[in-house]
Amino acid sequence: MIQLHGFALSNYYNKVKFVLLEHGIAFEEVFVIPSQDETVLAHSPLGKVPYIRTEEGDLCESEVIIEYLAQRYPDKPIFPADPFKAAKARELVTFVDLHLELVARELYKEAFFGGTVTDATKARAEKRLVHGIAGFKRLAKFSPYVAGGEFTIADIAAFASLPLVGMTTNAIYGRDFVLDAGIDWKAHVKLINQRPAAQRVTDDRKAYVAATKTN
Template identity: 65%
Template sequence: MIKLHGFALSNYYNKVKLLLLEHGIAFEELPNKLPLEEAQLAQSPAGKVPYIETEQGFLCESEVIVEYLAARFPEKHIFAADPWQAAKERELIVFIETHLELNARELYGEAFFGSKVTDEVKATMEKRLRRYVAAFRRIAKFAPYVAGEQFGVADAAAFVSLPLVGRATQAVYGSDFLADVGIDWKTYIKLIGERPTAQRVNADRKAYIEANS
């Protein structure tokens, strides 16, 4: 059985967890806290979560984990069967995680944790995020799912990361960059949130926050 290491506050942990639940892949959750202990750095070298434990060893980085799951369980069809559609799903994930969430992460200290971001960082991130939010809007369908009519792997990434981007830009700039280009992410998140798997992820996240507040 796959062992999932991490904690329920991490959006990338929740992405992997949501996909495991969606596809009925058996797994066990093993809670970790950051920073990881020295011994755990042999399991996750950068000290990040999530990482998984398999009979062959440990594997880190959420998208690498997803690719591993797709290869190990081909019958689960984690990515679309059509090569072009699967590539388009991967394209969306890169935009969501690398171009949007990773850049918005520079704002989280001020947006969510009470610290301040320098004016230089704010200016750089505003320019970069507005560019990539506009680009993402050009390729995302939201019809009603991010890649089209069916729920897919890109939705797992969007569900856990788009709210962070919208809320962080609103908090720091007074403007939700996603909403500014017509992305109604709140309605989209509500749609995904109706899925039993997403409800499980949200409930576990809420319980984690309450237990650690």
């Protein structure tokens, strides 16, 4: 059985977990937080999560894991069957992960963890985020799903990361860049949360946050 290592607050962990749940792939969750401890580095070279352990070995990086799952379970429609539609879904995922979330991540220290980032970092991130969100809006359809009329992996990526981008920009700049661009990520989250897999991911994340506050 596949073991998914990580923790419920990680958006990339939740992206992989959503895929596993959505497509009925058996897996076991193993709690691990990012670390430079050798016990983690032995399986994830940069000490990041998520990573999975399989009968054949370990894999890290969420998109690599998802591509592996798609090939290992060809009967599971993780990507659309049509090659072009599948490529468009991958394109949208790349925009969310690379041009939006990865840029916003530079600001998480101040937005969520009580630290500070430099004004130069904020200025650079603002420029890149405005540019990236505008590009994403040109690609995305939200009619009602990110890629159009069908639920795809792009919705899972957006569900996992767009709220973080919106909340981060609101915390740092005083406005939600995603909503201001006309992308209603809140409506999208509400739509996707109707799916049992999304509900499970959301409930587990909330439970983790509540337990952390209690402790």
